[in-house]
Amino acid sequence: MTQKRIRFLLIGTGAIGALVWIAVRVLLLDFDAAVISYGSKTVRTFNTIATAGLIVAALAVAGLIIVVFSQKKEAALKAGGKPAKKADQHYDGKDIVSKLDKLYETHTVYQKDIVEAKKMIDQIDGCIEDLLELQADNEFEILDKIEYSMRQAKMQILQNTKSIVNRITIEGDPQEITKRLNTNSEILKQVRGLLHETVNYLDSKSPSTRGDLDSMTKALQSLNNTIE
Structure with a gap:
């Protein structure tokens, strides 16, 4: 898998995790009404899903930072290993x-x-x-x-x-x-x-x-x- 595809996968995964967290937060905006409508057990499940989505988003962002940093480091090493020749x-x-x-x-x-x-x-x-x-x-x-x-x-x-x-x-x-x-x-x-x-x-x-x-x-x- 190329680094471009890895970046795309991480961005997509992070976006999905963030959207899940936002959707649950919106759904439980009125907590008391949500408990009455869905029941306390279902609300707890929703909270667990939201937490999981937030964790996935955070991990994806961390992974993306690592990939970008690795790319920059690799580019710097290449530049150092193959110094540009002076124009002759x-x-x-x-x-x-x-x-x-x-x-x-x-x-x-x-x-x-x-x-x-x-x-x-x-x-x-x-x-x-x-x-x-x-x-x-x-x-x-x-x-x-x-x-x-x-x-x-x-x-x-x-x-x-x-x-x-x-x-x-x-x-x-x-x-x-x-x-x-x-x-x-x-x-x-x-x-x-x-x-x-x-x-x-x-x-x-x-x-x-x-x-x-x-x-x-x-x-x-x-x-x-x-x-x-």
């Missing part, structure tokens, strides 16, 4: 694409490589956007790990592309440029495979589907091994 102007996507565009005009012999390099940057951005859409509709913690790995994959692609920019600038070894492009292609292949397995996992409608979970986990490990 050398690996800024827009800056690299801009440099590729300039080289396209001045180093025509490398135009095919430049087009391929730019296309792969667009593709990794597209994969990350697709994953973010999946995250918006699904609350599975493993999606956060997948997003982190995909962003690391993008960083690796940008690093390789930066190397390509440098080599084209000095009209360096074409074989080394091809090697970097092939590495980026392999990373993209792993990212697409991971995205595909993620969709399969979510389509199963159950986080306990072992086969889909194993396939997605293996795809995630494979990507991490590729970008290490």
Whole structure:
């Protein structure tokens, strides 16, 4: 059960408990009349029900506070475990694409490589956007790990592309440029495979589907091994 569903269950349970308590209090607003109408034994039963409703509501509120606190603590731990990397102007996507565009005009012999390099940057951005859409509709913690790995994959692609920019600038070894492009292609292949397995996992409608979970986990490990 996801934390979102747990919160919904606690809120619903607390609301029901509170409504029961309010309903009984209203019913017994005129205590003497209630005793005359329903009898003392029934009134005592009503009081017991009201007390139980109040206890349920209080427990639900306490549980909700614990869940919210746990979520905040977990988020803080994640933030601490994965510190945000400082922006590096050398690996800024827009800056690299801009440099590729300039080289396209001045180093025509490398135009095919430049087009391929730019296309792969667009593709990794597209994969990350697709994953973010999946995250918006699904609350599975493993999606956060997948997003982190995909962003690391993008960083690796940008690093390789930066190397390509440098080599084209000095009209360096074409074989080394091809090697970097092939590495980026392999990373993209792993990212697409991971995205595909993620969709399969979510389509199963159950986080306990072992086969889909194993396939997605293996795809995630494979990507991490590729970008290490």
